[in-house]
Amino acid sequence: NVLKKWLNSGKIIREELFIVTKLPNTAMREDLVEDHLKQSLTALQLSYVDLYLVHMPLGLQPGIGPRPRNEDGTFKLDPTTDILAVWKAMEKQVDRSRAKAIGVSNFNINQLERIQKIARIPPVNNQVELHVYLQQKDLQKYCKDNGIIITAYAPLGSP
Template sequence: MNQLKLEYIDLMLIHWPSGYEEGSEPFPKRPDSDKMRYSDEDYLTTWKVLENFVKDGKIRSIGVSNFNHKQIERIIANCAVLPAVLQVELHPYFQQKKLRSFCKEKGIVVTAYR
């Protein structure tokens, strides 16, 4: 926070429900193929760390990006802080009506990218 010269962050998003394994390359690949090596880290672990920052006043709101409704339901069922925002690909050709309806029902704001 000191490097950012901020007292708090308004909104912090978990960009993707899974991450890549740590390594010397930015996008590590499996040794036997061109497929990515994903981390075993559970996004709930990350979410719970962010909840602590909310409790400490360092982050005001937390949300997710590129999550589906089952992943969001898992957060709701296992965590104390409800996602404030879901950021997803959304446009006239990809309207995601069921996901938007789910978020509206849960009080989660949907923001779009194309």
């Protein structure tokens, strides 16, 4: 509601904002990509986002909470995750004007290469943990060489 009110006030126009949302780990299935973006758009009261990211290159079991865990505390992985099919579904969101651009988060070089081999629309962004203690120089070089912008999270380090 706040975003909608701010835009309606005329103090800022939509084009001056850069809105990013992510496909959650529990939606890493081709048939869930569009539904989750539509949910985000409804919650934000927007018709599109500027960037839609795949949160991680692995999926968690859908339908049992945001971070489903096994009894031993490990994450409950979804063995049916097909990152290439998910990427194709992400591309459709650009085609349908729900996202201006698509990218990834927490992907390594091998995972990026797999996507780039099949991508009609390549990832424009890779959001990764990046700081003085985790510089990921090879990943930085790969992304730079391939036109993928890195967004650093935890730039001051993480516990």
